[in-house]
Amino acid sequence: MKAPPAIVGVGCTKVREHWGKSVLDLAVEACLKALEDAGNPDVDAIYLGNAASELMNEQGNLAALLADALALEGIKAVEVRAGDASGSLALHQASMDVTSGSSRAVLACGVEKMTDVMVQEVERVGMLFEDARTTFHSGVTIPGLCAILTRLYMERYGADYEDIILFAVNDHRNAANNPYAQYPFPIDVKAIMGSPLVADPIRLFDTAGIGDGAAAVVLCEPGDARRMSDAPVAILASEVACSRMSLSERDDLLSIRSLRLAADRALEKARVGLKDVDFFEVHNTTSIMGILALEEMGLAGRGEGWKLVKEGQIAIGADWPVNTMGGLKGRGHPWGATGLYQAVEAVWQLRGEAGKNQVDGAEVGLTHNMCGLGSVSCVHVLARWEVVA
Amino acid sequence: MSVPRFWREIPHKYRLLGSRCRSCGAIYHPRRPTCPRCGSRDMEEVVLSGRGRLLAYTVIRRPPSDLEEFRPYIVGLIELEEGVKVLGQIVDCGPEDLRPGLEVEATLRRIRAHGPSGVIEYGYKFRPALKWEKGSSSQRPS
Numbered sequence: 433m434k435a436p437p438a439i440v441g442v443g444c445t446k447v448r449e450h451w452g453k454s455v456l457d458l459a460v461e462a463c464l465k466a467l468e469d470a471g472n473p474d475v476d477a478i479y480l481g482n483a484a485s486e487l488m489n490e491q492g493n494l495a496a497l498l499a500d501a502l503a504l505e506g507i508k509a510v511e512v513r514a515g516d517a518s519g520s521l522a523l524h525q526a527s528m529d530v531t532s533g534s535s536r537a538v539l540a541c542g543v544e545k546m547t548d549v550m551v552q553e554v555e556r557v558g559m560l561f562e563d564a565r566t567t568f569h570s571g572v573t574i575p576g577l578c579a580i581l582t583r584l585y586m587e588r589y590g591a592d593y594e595d596i597i598l599f600a601v602n603d604h605r606n607a608a609n610n611p612y613a614q615y616p617f618p619i620d621v622k623a624i625m626g627s628p629l630v631a632d633p634i635r636l637f638d639t640a641g642i643g644d645g646a647a648a649v650v651l652c653e654p655g656d657a658r659r660m661s662d663a664p665v666a667i668l669a670s671e672v673a674c675s676r677m678s679l680s681e682r683d684d685l686l687s688i689r690s691l692r693l694a695a696d697r698a699l700e701k702a703r704v705g706l707k708d709v710d711f712f713e714v715h716n717t718t719s720i721m722g723i724l725a726l727e728e729m730g731l732a733g734r735g736e737g738w739k740l741v742k743e744g745q746i747a748i749g750a751d752w753p754v755n756t757m758g759g760l761k762g763r764g765h766p767w768g769a770t771g772l773y774q775a776v777e778a779v780w781q782l783r784g785e786a787g788k789n790q791v792d793g794a795e796v797g798l799t800h801n802m803c804g805l806g807s808v809s810c811v812h813v814l815a816r817w818e819v820v821a
Numbered sequence: 822m823s824v825p826r827f828w829r830e831i832p833h834k835y836r837l838l839g840s841r842c843r844s845c846g847a848i849y850h851p852r853r854p855t856c857p858r859c860g861s862r863d864m865e866e867v868v869l870s871g872r873g874r875l876l877a878y879t880v881i882r883r884p885p886s887d888l889e890e891f892r893p894y895i896v897g898l899i900e901l902e903e904g905v906k907v908l909g910q911i912v913d914c915g916p917e918d919l920r921p922g923l924e925v926e927a928t929l930r931r932i933r934a935h936g937p938s939g940v941i942e943y944g945y946k947f948r949p950a951l952k953w954e955k956g957s958s959s960q961r962p963s
Contacts, residue, residue: 556885565851569834569932569944570908571881571888572896579879580898580908587877587921632880632916676857680898680906681849 436820437530438657438664441470441650442776447614447764450644455482455489455545459498462646462772463541467502470650470660476535477508481522481542483515483767484557488549498541508535513768515561516717518542520771520801520810523649527670530651537656542772543646554642561804563677575639577679577805578718579631585686585720586633589735593633597624598741599719600638600761606748607762609788610777614643614764640717640765647772649779657817663783666820668702668796669813671695677807688721690809691728691800698798702813706730709813710794711753711781713774715802716760725800726754753791756781771801771810778814795819827940834944837869837927839905850905871927871945873901880916887933899925899947913948924950 443465445458453461459480467473480495491497495509508529512522519542526540546554558574559567566572572580585591601620607613619637627637650660657664675690676682682689699706706729714729716722723737731752732740740746746754757763757777760770778797780786786794795816802809832838839850844861850869855862878897881888888894895911897919911919912930925947932942 550886552884552886552889555883556887559885563851565833566908568885568887570896571884571891571894571910572879572908573881573883573885575883576879576881576896580877580896583877583879584898628882629880630883632882634879678851680908685898685906 434531435654436666436668437527437651438654438661438666438817439649439775439779439814440652440657440661440664441466441468442648442779443469444612444647444773444776445645446612447643447645447766449547450545451547453644455485455491455494455543456497456501458545458644458646459494459541459543460501462543462648463498463502463539466539466648466650473537473650473652473660475504475507475537475539475650477510477526477529477538478504479522479526479529479538479540480509480511481518481520481768481771482511482513483518483544483561485545487557488553489545494543514808515803516765516767516770517801517803517808517810518768518771519647520774520799520812521672523771523775523812524670524672524810526651527667530653537650537652539648539650540772541646541648542769544766544768545644546642546766547644551642562679562807566678566680573631574717574804575634576631578720579634581685581724582633582718582720588686589738591738594621594625595738595742596719596723597621597638599716599722600624602741602746603716603755603759603762606756606789607758610757610763613758613762614641615758615762634718638718640760643764643766645764645766645769645773647769647776649772649775664817665779665782666815666817667812668704668815668820669698669811671698671701672808672810673697674808675806679805686724688724688728688802688806688809690806691725691802691811694809694811695729695798695800698811698813704796704813709796709798711756711791711797713755713759713778713797713799715770715800716755717765721805722754722759729800748789748791756786756789756791771799774799774801775812775814782814782816824940827942834932834942835929837871837907837945839867839869840864841867848903848905850907869905870902872950873899873925875911875919875923875925876900876906876921878911878916878919895919897925897947910946911948912946918949926950
């Protein structure tokens with residue numbers, strides 16, 4: 433196997449309502465932290481993931497803007513866009529760039545600044561990530577689609593909504609120890625059930641919040657890994673797959689096919705089995721999506737995902753630690769940044785820097801980031817450098 | 822938004838217009854240029870009946886900015902007689918009237934207005950199916 437690219441620097445902002453910072457300010461902050469962490473190497477390219485800066489921040493052409501702000505004239509600056517999967521796709525492109533030999537060191541950044549517009553506008557922009565012919569005509573929002581899936585799941589498998597939202601409870605428990613999380617405190621089922629309905633049966637505290645944030649990593653070719661970092665992390669696999677755009681057209685609405693395809697390919701390329709993965713970061717816009725992701729990857733059988741959660745098997749210290757730094761619900765979900773937050777958090781785990789949330793002896797981690805309800809899924813398998821060296 | 826954009830969308834917003842694969846017969850909504858089942862590129866337009874059954878629904882309480890005037894509104898997942906699943910608003914009833922399996926039919930309604938002087942968009946929504954006695958003199962609206 434060809435030696436994989438390495439992550440040698442990470443950085444992120446706290447996810448929150450950054451009233452005083454622009455989309456560019458946030459991206460710059462994350463990139464400077466990542467570059468600093470990597471020992472300020474020269475980079476040949478920037479890949480920037482962002483979902484909707486034109487619509488929410490009145491700013492386009494972000495990659496060049498960011499490169500200029502970082503005084504990196506002359507490098508290759510590329511913006512990558514696929515809704516809330518934009519961040520992981522930027523990492524994918526960066527990884528391909530290094531693997532191809534085109535660049536030696538590359539910066540991958542994800543950023544989203546969502547609080548420049550009102551919540552109704554955020555809801556509207558989110559609908560553009562699905563087939564807008566359907567979403568706008570029917571008025572179905574992303575939480576609305578999740579609500580329909582939740583009802584179908586409850587009816588088919590006999591789960592209660594109170595069981596399903598235990599996924600969000602797990603997120604919050606982990607977020608409590610993440611200083612960069614938007615909601616760093618535990619919540620319980622009662623608190624979620626007491627929050628307002630967004631799209632029946634989905635309640636506000638079951639949905640990923642609206643927040644601002646940026647995360648970035650520095651990648652380099654394998655030969656430079658040891659020189660640039662004491663604890664490089666290997667990108668064993670970076671796989672992307674798309675699936676049917678309209679939820680209503682899928683053979684089984686409760687299956688995220690793009691995830692299955694991307695995860696199967698990624699595990700095969702990484703030459704690791706599911707059992708070898710020490711922790712998982714999954715894309716849970718709402719609890720139902722997290723549970724479907726567990727089932728799609730094979731951590732649980734169809735209709736069994738909620739039981740895995742209820743039995744405490746996705747907690748840190750259990751068999752399948754999931755969303756170890758808070759996931760989309762606890763850490764927050766600034767759309768285009770989420771995929772890179774997942775990468776940053778995975779690197780913390782693999783370096784042994786995850787503090788109270790450290791998964792003991794973590795050697796391999798898997799991240800899953802997707803667009804909307806799974807039109808695009810991106811899966812990364814990351815590992816401690818020792819695993820490949 | 823320009824007016825031609827809305828003209829262009831009228832055929833498939835006023836009626837439920839889908840695609841049928843001339844090769845394998847599969848039917849899709851919304852329309853599509855290729856058949857994911859058999860790979861064919863030979864597709865024809867088909868007008869869907871608009872009659873079907875409700876599979877699941879939700880009540881949207883946090884709508885996008887353009888649909889604020891309808892809040893809260895019901896969106897259902899409907900399986901049409903042709904076997905195609907579609908998403909659409911359910912009107913003329915409340916959530917308490919709905920249950921999976923309920924018969925629904927398409928009806929033409931106002932979708933959204935683009936500001937006080939902009940285009941007003943119309944299109945199909947769904948309502949619980951009206952019951953027509955067999956043999957009665959009433960004509961089913963076509």
